[in-house]
Amino acid sequence: MKHLEENTLSVSTIYNGKIIDVEVQDVSLPNGSTSKREIVKHPGAVAIIAVTKENKLLLVRQYRKALEKVIVEIPAGKLEKGEDPKESAVRELQEETGYESGSLRSIGSFYTSPGFADELIHLYVAEDLTFSKQQLDEDEFLDVLEVSLEEAEQMVLNEEIHDAKTVYAVQYLQLQQLLTK
Amino acid sequence: MKHLEENTLSVSTIYNGKIIDVEVQDVSLPNGSTSKREIVKHPGAVAIIAVTKENKLLLVRQYRKALEKVIVEIPAGKLEKGEDPKESAVRELQEETGYESGSLRSIGSFYTSPGFADELIHLYVAEDLTFSKQQLDEDEFLDVLEVSLEEAEQMVLNEEIHDAKTVYAVQYLQLQQLLTK
Numbered sequence: 001m002k003h004l005e006e007n008t009l010s011v012s013t014i015y016n017g018k019i020i021d022v023e024v025q026d027v028s029l030p031n032g033s034t035s036k037r038e039i040v041k042h043p044g045a046v047a048i049i050a051v052t053k054e055n056k057l058l059l060v061r062q063y064r065k066a067l068e069k070v071i072v073e074i075p076a077g078k079l080e081k082g083e084d085p086k087e088s089a090v091r092e093l094q095e096e097t098g099y100e101s102g103s104l105r106s107i108g109s110f111y112t113s114p115g116f117a118d119e120l121i122h123l124y125v126a127e128d129l130t131f132s133k134q135q136l137d138e139d140e141f142l143d144v145l146e147v148s149l150e151e152a153e154q155m156v157l158n159e160e161i162h163d164a165k166t167v168y169a170v171q172y173l174q175l176q177q178l179l180t181k
Numbered sequence: 182m183k184h185l186e187e188n189t190l191s192v193s194t195i196y197n198g199k200i201i202d203v204e205v206q207d208v209s210l211p212n213g214s215t216s217k218r219e220i221v222k223h224p225g226a227v228a229i230i231a232v233t234k235e236n237k238l239l240l241v242r243q244y245r246k247a248l249e250k251v252i253v254e255i256p257a258g259k260l261e262k263g264e265d266p267k268e269s270a271v272r273e274l275q276e277e278t279g280y281e282s283g284s285l286r287s288i289g290s291f292y293t294s295p296g297f298a299d300e301l302i303h304l305y306v307a308e309d310l311t312f313s314k315q316q317l318d319e320d321e322f323l324d325v326l327e328v329s330l331e332e333a334e335q336m337v338l339n340e341e342i343h344d345a346k347t348v349y350a351v352q353y354l355q356l357q358q359l360l361t362k
Binding site: 001003004005006008014015017018019020022024025027029030031033035036037038039040042045061062063064065066067070071073076078108109110111112113114115116117118119121138139141142143156159162163164165167168171172174175178179 | 182184185186187189195196198199200201203205206208210211212214216217218219220221223226242243244245246247248251252254257259289290291292293294295296297298299300302319320322323324337340343344345346348349352353355356359360
């Protein structure tokens, strides 16, 4: 893929933060000319499609400062340094919703914004859920919702569900329902 | 939703770039304590699920500097300042693939990374395609692929397709195929 590759000429670190780092790279393009790339480094994340024994999808409603509004998402969180994604999924599901899963399986991963960020989300399906105890981070405030697939589809239509991983999750469940009919 | 809301106490601008701006906000949390939020501002983007008359999905293969690798995505691009998303979709599809669409319809939008960024992707389905002429930006290098839905599903499995909007697009087409059977 040499005809597509960009090579790093220099890197300027703009910011080293608590969650993200930001850098600007001078790059050489395949035709020999140069350009700049603005890049956000992120530790990666996990997200969990958790379905209760009553066939309800677990969602969390929280305020997103980047959007200046409340949206509804599947349970998710950043990877801690060196943390295995599956362990992170177990931890985040329990911290945010209070549920533990007897059956947690990976269904793949995706980059959220490859044009400017390296964030990779690892996706899991959690079933065989039992409730133990919610343990939120000290700067985390959220409501847990349990909704049917039909309610979740409606929340996508009215944009209460409005983020990539959650819209994907609802579509994933719709597809599974049709495939197992 | 007052019990979830975070209020801005102060904003520090870290970076004003060509594509992204970065700021750190001091915020007050619902319980009265304070925290910091690192936020990336992005102009938003469009992405197009374009299906040819031969029932092939149009994909573009390109190098993503943030990932340091080549991945395959549906045609997409940033919104220009003040640009209508639908006009942007027409423009990006033509620039990247050379195709014009006789039928372009919105199928919604989603935030890609609400935890740290405000990027919103507007999604379109483009059909009734006719080829005119590819016109890439001067710093843009990509290959156009035309693949069957089965090939696209395989590319998701082997992670050649590995980003949120494109994984969503493949799943969208799978779902539509089942719903219209």
